[in-house]
Amino acid sequence: MTTLDFNNVTKIYNVRGAGQIKALDDVSFHLESGQTIGLVGQSGSGKSTIAKILTHLETPTSGEVLLDGAPIPNSGKGLRRYRQELRMVFQDPFASLNPYHTIRHHIERPLRLDHVVAKDQVDAEVRRLLERVRLVPNDVIDRRPHELSGGQRQRVAIARALASRPTLLVADEPVSMLDVSIRLGVLNLLADLQREEGLGVLYITHDLATARHFSDEIIVLNRGRIVEHGSADDVILTPQHPYTRSLRDSSPDPEKHFAGSGSILGGE
Ligand SMILES: Nc1ncnc2c1ncn2[C@@H]1O[C@H](COP(=O)(O)OP(=O)(O)OP(=O)(O)O)[C@@H](O)[C@H]1O
């Protein structure tokens, strides 16, 4: 079992001309393999800053991040191991895939860098991963990203994230740029993979209703502070904070959507 602890993290950005922006203010939570946490908040609340700190693209101003109880190493083998353990799926499947490289190349790269399988097994492993995200390998493997639909591209990004056999996955609004009609398919895929692989998932979204369906716990972030954290049902059914209530009331009813009518996912 892998554990991740975000301990009292504060992040201040220094912005030229605008002074300091406190993007995160004393944020703490615990995520472990097998568990999904929905991280919900409006634009600018600090969600992506948490993702960037988790992927080591930003460092905390104060506080710390622990993997299995140990701080994230700043470089070398330790950082590599951390990055193999925790993978990211980004919001924009157009920007996160290189237009010049084939799908095969994108998925082979982490397999080779992290020595996941023997050299003569790489092709079979690429195909296995594509099947894992419900793509037909022969249809996509030698194509480039622009030849795929947005949904297919996001599936490739998920396959690439899984290639290193991570235990934790951070998905930063993974369906918000996709056509409304295919969002649920991609979210269900993520939920299936989470269960089958026993992953710990931090699912970042604007939308409280989808967070409820895909998460064990929900954290509500407002202006860099956690205003609510509890089981998904408790947060939705008996929100303690007015901000959570306003988020809930502005989010369409999930029951209606999942019964097959309108589209809550349109709100993400
Ligand atoms: N590199 C940066 N430099 C300065 N300020 C930044 C930087 N990145 C983020 N911020 C600021 O930090 C705050 C939190 O931003 P963040 O991107 O984490 O929000 P978010 O919740 O992901 O928003 P969204 O839902 O729009 O993606 C915002 O006020 C933002 O303007």
Ligand SMILES: [Mg+2]
């Ligand atoms: Mg963001």
